[in-house]
Amino acid sequence: MAKKLISSVRGMNDILFDKTPIWQYVETAIKQVLDSYGYQEVRLPILETTELFSRSIGEVTDIVEKEMFSFIDRNGDNLTLRPEGTAGCVRAGIQHGLFHNQTQKLWYIGQMFRHERPQQGRYRQFNQIGAEVYGLKGPDIDAEIILMTARFWRQLGLNNLTLQINSLGSVEARTVYKQKLVDYLSDYYEQLDSDSQRRLRTNPLRILDSKNPQMLPIIAKAPQLLEYLDTESQEHFSQLRELLDKVGIKYQINPCLVRGLDYYNRTVFEWVTDCLGAQGTVCAGGRYDSLVEQIGGKATPAIGFAMGIERLVLLLLQSDLPIPTNSPDIYLILVGNEQVINHGWCLAESLRDALPNLRLVVNCGDGSFKSQFKRADKSGAKLALVLAEDELANQKIALKYLREKRPQVILEQSELINYLKNLD
RNA sequence: GUGAGCGUAGCUCAGUUUGGUAGAGUCCCGGAUUGUGAUUCCGGUAGUCGUGGGUUCGAGUCCCAUCGUUCACCCCA
Numbered sequence: 004m005a006k007k008l009i010s011s012v013r014g015m016n017d018i019l020f021d022k023t024p025i026w027q028y029v030e031t032a033i034k035q036v037l038d039s040y041g042y043q044e045v046r047l048p049i050l051e052t053t054e055l056f057s058r059s060i061g062e063v064t065d066i067v068e069k070e071m072f073s074f075i076d077r078n079g080d081n082l083t084l085r086p087e088g089t090a091g092c093v094r095a096g097i098q099h100g101l102f103h104n105q106t107q108k109l110w111y112i113g114q115m116f117r118h119e120r121p122q123q124g125r126y127r128q129f130n131q132i133g134a135e136v137y138g139l140k141g142p143d144i145d146a147e148i149i150l151m152t153a154r155f156w157r158q159l160g161l162n163n164l165t166l167q168i169n170s171l172g173s174v175e176a177r178t179v180y181k182q183k184l185v186d187y188l189s190d191y192y193e194q195l196d197s198d199s200q201r202r203l204r205t206n207p208l209r210i211l212d213s214k215n216p217q218m219l220p221i222i223a224k225a226p227q228l229l230e231y232l233d234t235e236s237q238e239h240f241s242q243l244r245e246l247l248d249k250v251g252i253k254y255q256i257n258p259c260l261v262r263g264l265d266y267y268n269r270t271v272f273e274w275v276t277d278c279l280g281a282q283g284t285v286c287a288g289g290r291y292d293s294l295v296e297q298i299g300g301k302a303t304p305a306i307g308f309a310m311g312i313e314r315l316v317l318l319l320l321q322s323d324l325p326i327p328t329n330s331p332d333i334y335l336i337l338v339g340n341e342q343v344i345n346h347g348w349c350l351a352e353s354l355r356d357a358l359p360n361l362r363l364v365v366n367c368g369d370g371s372f373k374s375q376f377k378r379a380d381k382s383g384a385k386l387a388l389v390l391a392e393d394e395l396a397n398q399k400i401a402l403k404y405l406r407e408k409r410p411q412v413i414l415e416q417s418e419l420i421n422y423l424k425n426l427d
Numbered sequence: 428g429u430g431a432g433c434g435u436a437g438c439u440c441a442g443u444u445u446g447g448u449a450g451a452g453u454c455c456c457g458g459a460u461u462g463u464g465a466u467u468c469c470g471g472u473a474g475u476c477g478u479g480g481g482u483u484c485g486a487g488u489c490c491c492a493u494c495g496u497u498c499a500c501c502c503c504a
Contacts, residue, residue, distance in 0.1 A: 008477095013495075065502055069428075087504085115504080120428075122498060131504060198501070214500080263503060273504095284504060311504035338462075374456085376464035391462070405464065 014127025028327045029315050032158045040151050042108045042134055047091045053081040059090040061265030063205055070117040084116035088133045097300035106138035124282030124314045133309035140304035142239050145270045146246035160324045168272040169260035170240040172232040180231035191221050208261035227258050236269050266291040286310035330383025331362040336375040339392040347390045357420045
């Protein structure tokens with residue numbers, strides 16, 4: 004008889020009311036900072052053609068090879084749930100002519116999808132906030148992006164994040180370096196672990212990022228990317244560092260910091276923490292000067308970053324920072340006949356008219372004084388208002404403080420709005 | 428995709444070693460001088476023990492499979 008229970012798709016989680024206040028807190032704080040730097044919001048489709056991602060992220064990356072949710076739709080088109088936000092943003096910019104002799108500072112928020120094995124801080128549907136800047140090639144905008152991300156953490160009260168930066172140089176310089184690295188590592192092929200042997204073919208730069216301690220001696224002696232940078236990239240990188248130093252942003256240069264997506268060049272950066280286990284990257288980004296052209300637009304320099312909201316929420320939950328709630332200010336207790344109830348609802352509506360920011364819950368469903376007070380307490384309300392037949396008859400209302408030791412007061416109903424206005 | 432741990436009441440878990448009538452706390456509902464919550468006391472609701480096979484007179488417990496979940500590898504935000 005009982006139907007089989009339908010549950011959510013693996014790695015795709017419901018965020019319920021116990022968590023939404025902290026999500027709203029994070030989103031509001033970050034939007035406020037983006038706004039203050041003059042970035043403008045764009046809202047982009049979750050579904051794009053598969054080709055967009057294979058052309059931008061890179062055919063041989065793990066994301067494109069085995070992590071995308073792709074399917075053929077009714078028309079026979081090959082579509083993909085976006086695994087990241089940059090490609091769609093570039094596509095939209097080209098499509099609407101936003102890059103034609105203009106600069107743009109854009110941001111977006113939304114769900115991304117990757118078919119990975121779920122673990123802490125990594126889910127198949129996850130939420131990112133990202134920003135992208137187009138048409139500016141100098142290190143000043145790289146610095147602005149990094150300064151803005153630093154301000155996010157200050158705004159949220161997070162102080163356990165560290166900044167790592169690196170430069171990948173030009174595409175040409177990186178290609179030369181990549182060959183040098185492959186040559187070097189090939190000499191030690193037998194000593195490489197199986198992951199690194201595989202990456203030697205797929206993404207050699209990632210071997211530098213290996214977590215296997217046995218790889219460290221080999222990596223330590225490997226040729227350094229920074230030594231192979233072209234002079235323009237070196238200049239760009241040193242100007243960026245100078246700017247960060249001047250403003251007083253602390254950073255570590257991590258020569259092993261390479262990004263997983265093919266389109267990055269020059270500046271790359273990550274904000275990392277050791278509080279989240281294996282998924283320690285909270286925010287990451289970099290410059291991608293060739294991507295717009297690669298997708299079919301006019302060559303346009305660009306830089307961007309994205310942060311995982313789930314990871315920010317996890318960090319806030321771990322911290323001692325006060326977790327915001329959305330519990331009501333007032334719970335209105337109504338006991339008595341129909342006249343009491345009717346009058347109570349009218350009173351509640353007049354309070355909402357007079358105090359638009361008031362969070363007021365009116366008791367629904369019957370209940371004794373006792374049970375209604377229990378509900379009032381459980382709601383987290385600071386105050387309980389009591390309206391019953393006595394109060395109705397005398398035009399009064401009782402007000403009780405539920406969270407502090409203060410005596411209950413009896414007010415004229417006509418005084419109530421003024422009394423509440425003067426509370427905060 | 429690989430490995431390890433865990434699936435018993437809405438939630439947190441005991442019970443599995445040694446097979447024998449399904450347990451606790453919490454939550455929720457009601458009551459303890461019928462107009463006052465959060466403390467205390469009493470009572471009540473609540474589970475085909477993840478699912479499907481197998482062994483057995485008998486399985487939450489043993490065996491196999493499968494799904495889910497957690498963490499790590501990998502990948503990355």
